[in-house]
Amino acid sequence: MPAESVLGLQWGDEGKGKIVDLLAQKADYVVRYHGGNNAGHTVVVGSKKHFFHLIPCGIFHKNTKALISNGVIIDLEVLVREMDILLKEKLNLKNKLFISPRCHLILPYHKNLDAAYENARGRNKLGTTKRGIGPAYSDKVSYNGLRVYDLADWNDFTEKFTFQAKIKNKILKTFGVKPVNISVELKKLKKLRSRIMPFVKDTFEMINDAAAKRKRILFEGAHGIMLDLDWSPYPFATGSNTVVGSVNTGSGLAYRQLGNVIGIVKAFTSRVGGGPLPTELHGRLADAIRERGGEYGTTTGRARRIGWLDLEAVRFSCKINNVNELVITKLDILSGLLEIKVCTGYTLNGRKIHYSDCGYKELAKVKPVYKIFPGWIEDISGIRKFSKLPKECRDYLNFIGKFLGVKIKFVSVGAERNANVKF
Ligand code: GDP
Ligand code: IMO
Ligand code: MG
Numbered sequence: 001m002p003a004e005s006v007l008g009l010q011w012g013d014e015g016k017g018k019i020v021d022l023l024a025q026k027a028d029y030v031v032r033y034h035g036g037n038n039a040g041h042t043v044v045v046g047s048k049k050h051f052f053h054l055i056p057c058g059i060f061h062k063n064t065k066a067l068i069s070n071g072v073i074i075d076l077e078v079l080v081r082e083m084d085i086l087l088k089e090k091l092n093l094k095n096k097l098f099i100s101p102r103c104h105l106i107l108p109y110h111k112n113l114d115a116a117y118e119n120a121r122g123r124n125k126l127g128t129t130k131r132g133i134g135p136a137y138s139d140k141v142s143y144n145g146l147r148v149y150d151l152a153d154w155n156d157f158t159e160k161f162t163f164q165a166k167i168k169n170k171i172l173k174t175f176g177v178k179p180v181n182i183s184v185e186l187k188k189l190k191k192l193r194s195r196i197m198p199f200v201k202d203t204f205e206m207i208n209d210a211a212a213k214r215k216r217i218l219f220e221g222a223h224g225i226m227l228d229l230d231w232s233p234y235p236f237a238t239g240s241n242t243v244v245g246s247v248n249t250g251s252g253l254a255y256r257q258l259g260n261v262i263g264i265v266k267a268f269t270s271r272v273g274g275g276p277l278p279t280e281l282h283g284r285l286a287d288a289i290r291e292r293g294g295e296y297g298t299t300t301g302r303a304r305r306i307g308w309l310d311l312e313a314v315r316f317s318c319k320i321n322n323v324n325e326l327v328i329t330k331l332d333i334l335s336g337l338l339e340i341k342v343c344t345g346y347t348l349n350g351r352k353i354h355y356s357d358c359g360y361k362e363l364a365k366v367k368p369v370y371k372i373f374p375g376w377i378e379d380i381s382g383i384r385k386f387s388k389l390p391k392e393c394r395d396y397l398n399f400i401g402k403f404l405g406v407k408i409k410f411v412s413v414g415a416e417r418n419a420n421v422k423f
Contacts, residue, residue: 071250
């Protein structure tokens with residue numbers, strides 16, 4: 001099947017950007033199909049780092065077209081900023097980047113509302129990225145959203161935006177927050193609109209034509225399965241469904257057309273923002289892993305929380321997405337540890353409990369059951385063959401593959417595109 005999807009199987013930041021860029025070398029199309037610029041995906045080519053929030057990774061490859069399909073919500077300012085960075089790098093976006101008219105817009109009042117709700121929640125705040133994700137998706141669901149489609153008719157857009165902004169300003173007022181200046185924002189939006197309109201095209205037809213011609217399509221998942229709107233310990237979620245079903249709803253490709261589902265698993269765990277994290281580490285060990293791994297948010301710069309690999313949670317991710325290939329990332333970061341723990345299950349009040357049985361209150365209380373592996377001292381970042389990895393490292397990988405019942409495609413041992421260990 002020439003259509004494949006890449007999903008993060010944990011709480012985000014698994015290294016999806018690197019892997020999508022790598023796999024996109026052979027892809028005709030790479031598609032972002034859900035989420036917004038709460039995503040931060042990093043691609044390292046040689047000594048150069050590139051950060052993507054909305055534009056699909058893999059756009060650098062000569063023959064790969066980059067599509068933002070209908071499930072994505074777009075902050076025009078962020079998109080245009082990202083386009084400008086690529087244009088500065090002399091990348092011609094014409095006939096390369098395509099944006100669905102069905103994409104909903106993240107508008108200025110959504111960002112203000114996100115921040116206002118977070119501030120009002122006080123000690124119960126969720127730790128959102130404050131990019132307006134929840135409010136923009138809730139407007140979509142309540143038929144109050146504005147889409148890229150609406151930008152085509154400026155008078156109509158002005159009327160709809162003004163109507164929505166007036167209502168949102170009333171809500172912002174109740175929070176004691178400054179309202180948005182409607183005419184100033186409209187001026188900005190008009191300018192941004194002129195930049196993106198040349199790239200607007202029906203991505204549904206493009207994707208389905210490509211599938212019919214057996215072109216290679218790579219779907220770039222954002223966030224992580226543990227942040228899925230339905231399957232997370234709600235409300236510690238993001239605004240979109242991160243499970244593989246979103247490929248269908250967010251791009252229009254029928255699910256039976258999808259082949260490999262490739263799950264990305266970081267060799268340990270990280271999480272940004274609030275919410276339970278059963279295997280969380282604190283103190284010097286967490287700090288050391290964070291520093292070595294550069295575990296700071298690509299979008300917000302926040303320090304990521306760190307934990308041991310949680311295979312109880314990842315097993316759930318494999319099941320719900322029918323993952324058939326794994327890529328393990330950041331294994332190099334674990335070099336030098338005396339021992340490495342892996343969570344193989346949870347107990348609550350002395351009884352076995354599964355990830356899927358837990359609401360956020362239970363998940364905050366579960367006790368991880370650990371299997372302990374001896375560590376390895378060697379720097380493995382220069383190794384390219386599985387047989388050359390230290391025995392302890394191979395044992396760790398073999399256990400993960402066996403426990404999850406999914407074959408490991410390859411292992412990433414560095415941020416750079418080519419730092420990979422083949423099996
Ligand atoms: P994403 O959101 O899943 O695309 O991940 P992020 O880009 O937010 O965070 C992953 C970070 O780890 C980035 O800084 C990557 O450059 C880096 N990275 C990815 N894979 C590896 C790896 O195997 N080893 C190391 N050391 N860094 C990696
Ligand atoms: P990538 O694609 C890590 C988290 C936020 C917060 C929660 C809700 O880079 O892996 P939101 O702004 O989405 O309403 O915040 O979701 N979150 C992510 N954490 N990586 C991401 O994306 C994330 N996208 C959302 O930190 O806890
Ligand atoms: Mg990220």
